[in-house]
Structures are given as structure tokens and as C-alpha cells.
Amino acid sequence: MKASRLAAAGALAGSAVLALSAPAFAHVTVQPESTPAKGGYVVVDFKVPNERDDASTTKVEVNFPTDHPLASVMPEKIDGWKIDVTKSKLAKPIEMHGEKISEAVTKVTWTADGKGIEPGYFQKFPVSVGALPEDADQLVFKALQTYSDKEVVRWIEVQAKGQAEPENPAPVLELAAAKDGDAHGTAAGTADDAKPAAQTAAASSSGSKGGSDTTARVLGVVGIVVGAAGVAYGVFAGRRRTTA
Incomplete structure (x- = not known):
């Protein structure tokens, strides 16, 4: 009897944990394919899951940080998706490899040519970025996810230090300290x-x-x-x- 009660309690606790953590799986996130060292280059994947059961994701917009602009942004071609890269003038030019850069990519938009991301699936959108800033510990990418029924979910909320995760958190890329000789790899x-x-x-x-x-x-x-x-x-x- 005691063992059965413990098993039931364990199952209930496990269900509660799953219930509380389930919404996190629906977030749009940014995941590096290698260590994102400050001053270096890295390929990141914007992972977009479709948590809906009655609509597909047909458009994904990722806004790149303007406080720490990235001079090099190159998305990977993906079958079934049209890619638009938006560049904007910088308020303050940045220097890269001895040259001053006056504009940078501020947004990348992926628009589905077909069904897009169907219910129960996810899609990764790889992008090569750099050089990563040396004076920041993280980069925030605000994303918009559009569904086939025209609903738009805005993943743009920045989590405050020491506070609970917001309902629609923005993708955040944590930067690692640069190693000697690797800063400009x-x-x-x-x-x-x-x-x-x-x-x-x-x-x-x-x-x-x-x-x-x-x-x-x-x-x-x-x-x-x-x-x-x-x-x-x-x-x-x-x-x-x-x-x-």
C-alpha cells in the first residue's frame, strides 16, 4: 500500500513538472552550433516549433540587435522558404577588419513557399553571424511568428535579471569569453x-x-x-x- 502511494505521488509530481515545462518547448529560441566566443563568428540556428494544432507557421521574422550590430549575417538557403535580408544604416559605424561599416543587417525574414511548419513539427533556420561583440555577454533577437490563420505571436519580451521568464521571451544568445588567438576566427x-x-x-x-x-x-x-x-x-x- 505504501509503495503504491509513493508511486502515485511520483507520477503526479512528474505530471505537474511536465505541465509546467511544456510551454517552454513552444518558444522560438536561438541555438549556436559551436561556442559563440566574443569577437568570433558562429553559425546559429533559430529553432521555431509549431505548438498549434490547427494552423501552420508560414512566416518567421528575426530582428537583429542594433545596440551591438553584426557586420556579417548570412542565412543558409532552405528549401520551401523565401529569404529576405533587410539592412539599415547604423547610427554609429562599426569597424571590422580595419574597415568602417556604416550599415548592417537588422532583420531576416523567412516566408514559406508551401505549407510551412505544420502542426507538431519544428524548423531550424541557420544563419552565420559575426563578428560577435566583445563588450557584451549576450545578444537578444526579437522574433515574430506568423501562422496560416494570420495570427502573429511576438517573441520579444526580454527577461529581467532575477525575474521569472516572461510569457513570450525573446531568443537570447549567451556569449562566451574569447580565447587567445580565437577572437577573430x-x-x-x-x-x-x-x-x-x-x-x-x-x-x-x-x-x-x-x-x-x-x-x-x-x-x-x-x-x-x-x-x-x-x-x-x-x-x-x-x-x-x-x-x-
Whole structure:
């Protein structure tokens, strides 16, 4: 009875957690494909899920930060989507590779040529961006999601420090500290740098497996010895009882 009550309580708690966390899955988010180091370049994916069950997502607009403009913004071509890149004059020109940049991309719009993102699915929209600012810890991208029934959901609310997440949070990209010599690298260079790390992780995993196998063998031998000792003791005790 006690076990069944605990199981029921656990199931109820799990359901409550899922219920509370479910809306978070519907948010438009920005996810880097590699470490977004300050001063460097990175490919980011704007992940757009369709939480509706009666309409498709047919248009996605992502507004790029104007307080920390990005001189290089290149979206990846996606089948079934038309891409429009909007550039605007900067109030304060920025310098990149020794050249002054007076305009930058302020918005990228993806418009579906067909069905768009159907209910129960999501779509990633990759964009190569850089150079990332060296004087900021994060970048905020405000996004608008338009559905086939003309409804528009605005993911534009910025979460205040120490406050609960807003109902329609804006996608936020957290920036990592720049490493020596990596501040002005490229997205391709970052991807290449990730290969040795992956190989190291694989080697480490293999080493851990070998260590686990050795431990298992030792425990197996110990188990056999203990078992043999138990059998011997049982036989000895049985003989003593028979003699008695």
C-alpha cells in the first residue's frame, strides 16, 4: 500500500513538472552550433516549433540587435522558404577588419513557399553571424511568428535579471569569453577545432569503458571466491551436524 502511494505521488509530481515545462518547448529560441566566443563568428540556428494544432507557421521574422550590430549575417538557403535580408544604416559605424561599416543587417525574414511548419513539427533556420561583440555577454533577437490563420505571436519580451521568464521571451544568445588567438576566427575554424575535442571525448569514453571492464572482471573474481567460500562453509557445517 505504501509503495503504491509513493508511486502515485511520483507520477503526479512528474505530471505537474511536465505541465509546467511544456510551454517552454513552444518558444522560438536561438541555438549556436559551436561556442559563440566574443569577437568570433558562429553559425546559429533559430529553432521555431509549431505548438498549434490547427494552423501552420508560414512566416518567421528575426530582428537583429542594433545596440551591438553584426557586420556579417548570412542565412543558409532552405528549401520551401523565401529569404529576405533587410539592412539599415547604423547610427554609429562599426569597424571590422580595419574597415568602417556604416550599415548592417537588422532583420531576416523567412516566408514559406508551401505549407510551412505544420502542426507538431519544428524548423531550424541557420544563419552565420559575426563578428560577435566583445563588450557584451549576450545578444537578444526579437522574433515574430506568423501562422496560416494570420495570427502573429511576438517573441520579444526580454527577461529581467532575477525575474521569472516572461510569457513570450525573446531568443537570447549567451556569449562566451574569447580565447587567445580565437577572437577573430571563422565559423569553419570553430567547427574544425571541435573535431579534436570530439576525438578526445571518444578516446576518453573508450578509456572509461576499458576501466569499467577491468572493474567488472575484478568484482567477478571476488564474487566467485566468496561464493566458493560459502559453499565450502556449508559443506563443513553439514558434516559437523552429521557427525553430531
